[in-house]
Amino acid sequence: MTATTEYAVQLRGVWLRLGREAVLRGVDLDIPHSGHMTLLGPNGAGKTSLLRLLASALRPTRGEGRILGYDLRDAAAVREQIHLMPVDAALYPDLTCRENLEFALRMHGRGLEGVGAALARVGLQTAADRRARFLSAGMRKRLALARASLLARPLTLVDEPFANLDAAGRALVLELLGELAGQGSTLVIAAHEPELAAQLAPRQLYLEAGHLREVVR
Ligand SMILES: Nc1ncnc2c1ncn2[C@@H]1O[C@H](COP(=O)(O)OP(=O)(O)OP(=O)(O)O)[C@@H](O)[C@H]1O
Numbered sequence: 744m745t746a747t748t749e750y751a752v753q754l755r756g757v758w759l760r761l762g763r764e765a766v767l768r769g770v771d772l773d774i775p776h777s778g779h780m781t782l783l784g785p786n787g788a789g790k791t792s793l794l795r796l797l798a799s800a801l802r803p804t805r806g807e808g809r810i811l812g813y814d815l816r817d818a819a820a821v822r823e824q825i826h827l828m829p830v831d832a833a834l835y836p837d838l839t840c841r842e843n844l845e846f847a848l849r850m851h852g853r854g855l856e857g858v859g860a861a862l863a864r865v866g867l868q869t870a871a872d873r874r875a876r877f878l879s880a881g882m883r884k885r886l887a888l889a890r891a892s893l894l895a896r897p898l899t900l901v902d903e904p905f906a907n908l909d910a911a912g913r914a915l916v917l918e919l920l921g922e923l924a925g926q927g928s929t930l931v932i933a934a935h936e937p938e939l940a941a942q943l944a945p946r947q948l949y950l951e952a953g954h955l956r957e958v959v960r
Contacts, residue, residue: 748811748812749775749776750773750774750775750776750809750812751774751775751776751777751778751810751811751897751898751929752772752773752774752797752808752809752810752898752929752931753772753773753774753808753809754770754771754772754773754803754806754807754808755771755806755807755808756769756770756771756805756806756807757769757770757771757772757796757803757805757806757807757808758770758803758804758805758806759789759792759793759796759801759803759804760804761792761801765804765953766789766792766793766953767789767792767793767796767803767953768952768953768954769806769953769954770793770806770953770954770955771955772948772955774929774931776927776929777924777927777929778929778946779924779929779930779931779932779943779944779945779946780930780931780932780944780946780947780948781932781933781934781937781940781941781943781944781945781946781947781948782794782931782932782933782934782947782948782950783933783934783935783937783940783947783948783949783950783958784949784950784951785951788950788951788952789950789953790902790933790950791829791830791902791933793933793950794827794829794900794901794902794931794933795827796808796815797810797815797825797898797900797931798821798822798825798827798900799815799816799817799818799821799822799825800827802815802816803815810824810825810898811824811897811898823896824896824897824898825896825897825898825899825900826890826891826894826895826896826898826899826900827900827902828887828888828890828891828899828900828901828902828904829887829902830902830903830906831883832883832884832886832887833887834875834878834883834886834887835875836874836875836876837874837875837876838874838875839871839872839873839874839875840862840867840870840871840872840873840875840878840886841858841859841862841871841872843875843886843890844858844861844862844886844889844890844893845858847890847893847894848893848894851894853893853894857893858893859871861889861890861892861893862886862889864889864892864919865885865886865888865889865915865919866885866911866915867882867885867886867889870882880907881907881908881909881912883907884904884906884907884908884912885908885912885915888904888915888916888919888920889919891919891920891923892919892922892923895923895926895928896928897927897928897929898928898929898931899920899923899928899929899930899931900931901920901930901931901932901933902933903933903934903935904916904920904932904934904940905934905935905936905939905940906935913939917939917942917943920932920943921942921943924943930943930944931944932944937958941960945960947960
């Protein structure tokens with residue numbers, strides 16, 4: 744495959760086997776910059792696995808791919824380009840909310856300004872010094888959203904952003920991810936709420952039995 748920076752994501756003939764199961768069976772995918780995409784599909788279809796593959800946390804069994812022009816096999820380069828917001832938020836349980844955000848910024852060589860404002864933005868200002876292990880599921884999601892927003896990588900991969908959130912939390916997801924998109928980050932969102940996700944990522948693909956197909960709306 745020719746290296747090009749025209750696309751945020753390019754996959755060609757990607758197979759992914761996990762254990763005895765072939766989760767992806769020859770997937771081709773082109774996502775242009777700002778071609779925000781929603782990934783739909785039933786439980787166990789492989790949406791999380793595909794996001795992890797795009798984050799270079801899982802290697803294709805066969806086939807190849809590029810993220811912002813970087814070969815998926817170059818994990819260090821790919822990880823500079825992406826931020827993965829997993830469904831369980833992937834926080835450090837013994838760090839406070841503030842420390843979780845500061846740690847993420849330090850890992851990317853970034854200054855720590857903006858942490859207080861980011862916490863306030865997601866309604867966690869009074870929980871800033873609470874350890875992540877004592878947060879509710881919705882609060883963890885809000886903290887993960889603040890982190891994605893602060894890091895603002897060129898490709899933001901989001902796994903079930905609307906899960907565990909109240910109506911205000913869902914509105915906040917739309918607002919903050921919408922801002923990220925406005926700043927030029929390409930969004931790939933795995934979700935079970937096609938209508939909500941479509942507000943951010945109108946192109947929808949359905950993953951089933953290892954194959955991706957476009958959803959015609
Ligand atoms: N590390 C692993 N080893 C073996 N099998 C795995 C592994 N991770 C996931 N799987 C399997 O791969 C399949 C796809 O799982 P995945 O979590 O990607 O689905 P999903 O579409 O995100 O599901 P959900 O909508 O329930 O979140 C499932 O059958 C799962 O059991």
